[in-house]
Amino acid sequence: NAGVTQTPKFQVLKTGQSMTLQCAQDMNHEYMSWYRQDPGMGLRLIHYSVGAGITDQGEVPNGYNVSRSTTEDFPLRLLSAAPSQTSVYFCASSTTSRRDSPLHFGNGTRLTVT
């Protein structure tokens, strides 16, 4: 019963490098999302998806791309890393896109951009 799995757990990038943060869920959840968590800022929504082939922007989408080719996977791509993207990234999923569906979170990827 894995739930939401995120890889890697830690990553260090140099400014300008690109990378993909992986997220997979085995609960057949329709809704998936990416948040970043910064001290004093709380969790902020980057992108979300209400089903395979459908994605939309959240509160802070700039510098990030997503795709949802399968129900299980929702990777987050950093196109050209910047120090401002140093953060902890969480992937979350829920049964449906209904507003009252609880979110199931992964344990995060801690990213440092130097």
Place this chain on the structure above:
Amino acid sequence: SQKIEQNSEALNIQEGKTATLTCNYTNYSPAYLQWYRQDPGRGPVFLLLIRENEKEKRKERLKVTFDTTLKQSLFHITASQPADSATYLCALGGFQKLVFGTGTRLLVSP
């Protein structure tokens, strides 16, 4: 603009006491509110959901209230234990999105 406020200072209480955490919001009319627990180095874990037409919700030692007039939710942990030490986040429901507060850290000492 929408704002969610949780006490940024840690709440320190003794084991066995009731912990009360506050979530205030402005410029927002959420249909529901959720509470999550987050341990260091881990993702948030869902605890409770309360809808706007519910005044109170309970689950074991947890109780949540939701006052849409005061724009406030209170989260209570009765008979607190050291294992309850964590950061607690409130989140307000919007269309397909949740907006999170910054969380309050709870420390329960033996």
